[in-house]
Amino acid sequence: MALLTAHKRVLHADLQGDRIRAASGSMVAFEGNVDFKSSGMGGGGGMRAALKRAVAGESLSLMDCAGHGRVYLALDAMDVLVVDLAGDTLTVESEHILAHTEQLRLDVQFAGLRGMTSGHGLATTTVTGHGQVAIVSEGPVMALEVAPGADLVVDPDAYVGSRGQLSMNLVSGVSWKSLVGEDAGEPFSLRFTGSGLVLVQSAER
Amino acid sequence: MTYPPGNPYGQPQGNPYGGQQGNPYGQPYGQPQPHGGQPQPYGQPQPPYGQPQPGYGQPPPGYGQPPPYSGQPAPGGQPSWQPSTLNPHTLPDDDNVNPYVFCIALTGGEWFMSKGAMLAYYGDVRFDAVTEYSSVQAWVASRFSSPVYISDWVVAQGHGKLLIGDRGFDLNSYDLDDGNLTIKASNLCAFSKQLELKQSIVPGFVTLIGTGKFIASSNGPVIFVEPPFRADPDALLGWADCPSPSVHHDAQWMTQNLRGMISGALGRASGEERQYDFTGQGTILLQSSEVAREDPAVLRLVESQTQLLTNSQAGSLGQRLIARAQQQ
Incomplete structure (x- = not known):
């Protein structure tokens, strides 16, 4: 089975006759016998997900890497983190997906108003199944724990993804008067409640 | 800060043997001299031992040796999950989470914060525009006396842990103790309300005065230098204690380079010929990058x-x- 390992800003993908999907153009080098081909309408999940993605404006362009050998993948010198999934779901902004193993299913989830604040489209991507997904971030990712009584508020531009039983609402951190008065600083933020982990990067997009 | 040991020349009056090369008493060579962080007096000869210039790369006391960060995960976590799971209890109080993220512990007090520096927070935190807040709390106006910058800042208040970051740059916290430090406005992320902010004469810079903590970003680690020194304006992060710099135009560059001369005559700056010249006593802060962020206040x-x-x-x-x- 394909194995993804993060080495700071480079992802090593060891292929043993199987296949991974990686962000188009992210291959920097490879050893062995590996074929690369565009996986067509985008991030997997079939025609329906592709259609939803087109409607939502969630852009994700992936390629298939198949064969024997090691592929080195990187994106804009961003930090790489590998997440192991065992049947659970990771919600992640599509532009942060670097690669995933082929057993995982990608789908689009409509996120409501959030997209309006950060200009990232109305949708976010969910990754489900058994396997590994590699995500990239500006600076190392922090995993912030959310528990009952410990709600977390995140800047939409620093939000990378989340995992667990979480619900997300839009909050305005600035009083209404200062919003009207002038261009306010942190106009909208995301409030997470429930229990789970929220991934936050150290830079705003 | 301890100076490089064995420098008896800086204080001749305290050492009757200071002029001698030989040292029959086994004394003061090899002993650190108690300079107390004062730079070498002007016009004094430099230590003749071929030692590195004192002060290079060594932050003086009080101006923020970046504290060693804690809370970083052990490297054993790779490659599986567990980057660094943090919650309100494991987040540090007023310390770096990693080199790029700083955690402010709010306990009912207020912090001034640059707009957009907030990454995330736990707890009950409110953000108010500085203008709005100063109409409620009169002290704000006296602390933040810079109309050009006021619309780029908010007041954060409440209870909780506030995480701030800036473009993934290195964040350092600095403790001012009844001092003053001037810093590039676009690199200042937050400062405690005990400090007073004023606009510097040098465009794009602000001065912090008083006793308190502030957090500033730098693209790469901060380099500390002592005057006399000339700095590239883009790489300059700030300065402490010394007088504001004057602009130095490198005449050689301008005459050697015809294009530079023409643009110099037209008042256009092509870059390298224009430098900031520091004199006096103090410390200069540099970053190892010349990438500048567009600062909306400069236009104003x-x-x-x-x-x-x-x-x-x-x-x-x-x-x-x-x-x-x-x-x-």
Whole structure:
């Protein structure tokens, strides 16, 4: 089975006759016998997900890497983190997906108003199944724990993804008067409640 | 800060043997001298031992040796999950989470914060525009006396843990103890309310005065240097204690390079020939990068200074600006 390992800003993908999907153009080098081909309408999940993605404006362009050998993948010198999934779901902004193993299913989830604040489209991507997904971030990712009584508020531009039983609402951190008065600083933020982990990067997009 | 040991020349009066090369008493060579962080007095000869210049790369006391960060995960976690799981209890109080993220522990107090520096927070935190807040709390106006920058800042108050970051740059916290430090405004992320902010004479810089903590970003680690020194304006992060710099134009560069000369005569700066010249005693902070962020306040600052122009001068400036915009 394909194995993804993060080495700071480079992802090593060891292929043993199987296949991974990686962000188009992210291959920097490879050893062995590996074929690369565009996986067509985008991030997997079939025609329906592709259609939803087109409607939502969630852009994700992936390629298939198949064969024997090691592929080195990187994106804009961003930090790489590998997440192991065992049947659970990771919600992640599509532009942060670097690669995933082929057993995982990608789908689009409509996120409501959030997209309006950060200009990232109305949708976010969910990754489900058994396997590994590699995500990239500006600076190392922090995993912030959310528990009952410990709600977390995140800047939409620093939000990378989340995992667990979480619900997300839009909050305005600035009083209404200062919003009207002038261009306010942190106009909208995301409030997470429930229990789970929220991934936050150290830079705003 | 301890100076490099064995420098008896800086304090001749305290050492009757200071002028001697031989040292029959086994004394003061090899002993650190208690300079107390004061730079070498002006005009004194440098230590003749071929030692590195004192102060290079060593932050003076009080100005923020970046504290060693804690809370970083053990490297054993790779490659599986567990980057660094943090919750309100494991987040540090007023310390770096990693080199790029700082955690402010809010306990009912207020912090001034640059707009957009907030990454995330736990707890009950409110953000108010500084102008709005100063109408409620009169002290704010006296602390934040810079109308050009006021709209880029908010007041954060409440209870909780507040995580701030800036473009993934390195974040350092600095403790001022009844001092003053001038820093590039676009690199200042937050400061405690005990500090007073004033606009520096040098465009794009602000001065913090008083006793308290502030957090500033740098692209790469901060480099500490002592005057006399000339710095590239883009790499300059700030300075402490020494007088504001004067602008130095490198005459050699301008005469050697015909293009530089022409643009110099036209008042256009092509870059390297223009430097900031520091004199006096103090510390200069540099970053190892010349990438500057567009600072909206600089536009406001320059615009307010066009009041100095007559109408015809303003007209010709406008034409030049239009020509420049069309070139790009």
